[in-house]
Amino acid sequence: MNRYNRHIILSDVGQQGQDKLSKAKVLVVGAGGLGCPVLQYLAAAGIGKLGIIDFDIVEESNLQRQVLFGTSSLGMNKAIAAKKRLEDLNPTISIDAISEKLTKENACQLFQQYDIVVDGSDNFATRYLVNDASILSNKPFVYGAIYKFEGQVSVFNYNNGPSYRCLFPNPPKEGSVANCSEVGVLGVLPGIIGTMMANEVIKIILGFEHVLSGKLLCYNSKTADISTLKVNKNQSEFDKVLNTEKLTDIYENELCEVSIKDISEEELATLSNIQFIDVREPHEQPKLEMKNCIEIPLGELESNLQLLDSDKTKVVFCQSGIRSKKAVKLLMKQDFNDSFNFKGGISPLLEALKQNIYER
Amino acid sequence: MQLNIKYFGLIAELTTCNEETLEFSEATIADLKEVLVEKYPELKTKDFQIAQNKEIVSSNAIVSGEEIAILPPFSGG
Structure with a gap:
């Protein structure tokens, strides 16, 4: 096939390698800064089945780095917008867009339908969930993460190698590490890290020898420094997951210390x-x-508590309901007890108000 | 012993340098953590792993290498 000619003429790939790619099934968690380049290169390479799971919508501030999307994608669900563009890039492959959040309820069942999972998520709860679900469903996962000008890449749970928990056993305290929308990120960085992740996926499928398993690659885009550090397997980190046999949300218990009152559209x-x-x-x-x-x-809530009206019931919201949960937790600790977290973020909130469920 | 310490991500912001040399006379990685927390008190609230001679090591490992890396987890994507 002419489309894959430049792969096929490589002696290390050939028609046999290309056939392996076209039989492979890869699930990409998150179609954001990292997910976009991963998806572009995997679709172009002719991966037979690509799954994309993302509940978020394309925003203007994403376009600086998520180059899979264009202005015409604004407001669309990311998984669906990605599928639309990728079908043009390569109509010969099958693409499954899942416009949901990855949860402890759906993760294992979803992972079982694929050979390899790629973690392009943007928060620790999802990262630990991807790790644990890949252990339970016995799938390798390609990991990438970024912070401002730096990135990390590795392959976990591959050929008896270490897992993400072998590298970072303890999830960081919630909110202790800021995300891209809070601190910013140089647009090309996720492009570089995401492309490295796509490369590892292809190496796994082709059966190449030097897969980045048992190693963490650290890249600094300002200095162009690359350090590759050895990560050892710690079986007890696998046993922790295997023995419980079910997935947990790493922040669930922490959030339970103070009980957060979630409200839905109807309760509003x-x-x-x-x-x-x-x-x-x-x-x-x-x-x-x-x-x-x-x-x-x-990040500024704690120093602006005077702006809150203590006579009013406070309903906190954000984009998806994660940050607002942290905010309510913070408010409760400051004794603002009549604070509620609006579940699901701005979209369902606008919907609720549009339907005049409650009087303005 | 002279240690060459590399800092990554938000830890490098906190120490305001990517790399420095430190004189160290204690034994374990846990001791090294204490020395670092004393120098940079804010480290106490941060999560990080330590690598020596390009290998991630646990707290009870003996400091034998000259090359140390302090790695925080990244969540961005």
Whole structure:
């Protein structure tokens, strides 16, 4: 086939290697900064079946680095927008877009349908979930993560190699490590790291010898320094997961210390005298344009408590409901007990208000 | 013994350098952590792993290498 000619003429790939690629099934978790380049190169390489799971929507601030998307993708679900573009890039492969969040309920069942999982997520809860689900379903996973100008790449749970928990056994305290939307990231960095991840996926499928398993590659885009560090397997980290036989949310217990009151669209209707608190960064869209809504990014909440109206019921929201949960936890600790977390973030909130479930 | 310490990610921001040389006379990686926390108190609240001579090691490992790396986990994607 002419499409894969430049692969086939490589003696280390050949028609046999190309056939392996076209029979492979790869699941990419997150179609963001890392997921986009991974998906582009894997689709172009002719991976037979690509799965994309992402619940998020394409925002303008994503386009600086998530080059799979264009202006016409704004507002679309990322998995669906990615599928649309990739089908044009390579119509000969099968692409499954899953516009949901990866959860402890759906992870194992989903992983079982693929040969390799790629972690392009942007938070620790998902990263530990990917690790644990790949151990339980016995799948290798290609890991990549970024911070400002630096990136990490590795392959975990491959050929009896170490897992992510062998490298970082203890999940960091929630909120102790900022994400890209809070601290920024140089656009090309996820392009570099994501492309390295796609390369590892292809090496695994082709059966190459030097897969990045048991090693953590650290790249600094400012200095162009690359360090590769050895990571040893710690069987007890596997046993922790294997012995419980079910997945847990790493922050579930932590969040239980103070009980957070989640409210849904229906429950919102039962509240009155509300002050809405948007804890997203200023650039995040769409806005809730209401007089009784104030914007305080999560990182600035603690130093701006005077902006809260103690006579009102506080309903906190963000993009997806994760940061708002942290914000409510923080407020409860400061004795703002009439604070609620709006489940699911801005989209269902706007929907609820549009339907006039509750009176303005 | 002279240790050459490399810092990564937000740890490098906290120490305000990517690399430095430190005189170390204690025994284990746990001791090294203490020395570092004393020098940079904010490290106490951070999560990180330590590599020596390009290998991730546990707290009870003996400091024998000259090349140390301090790695925080990254979550961004």
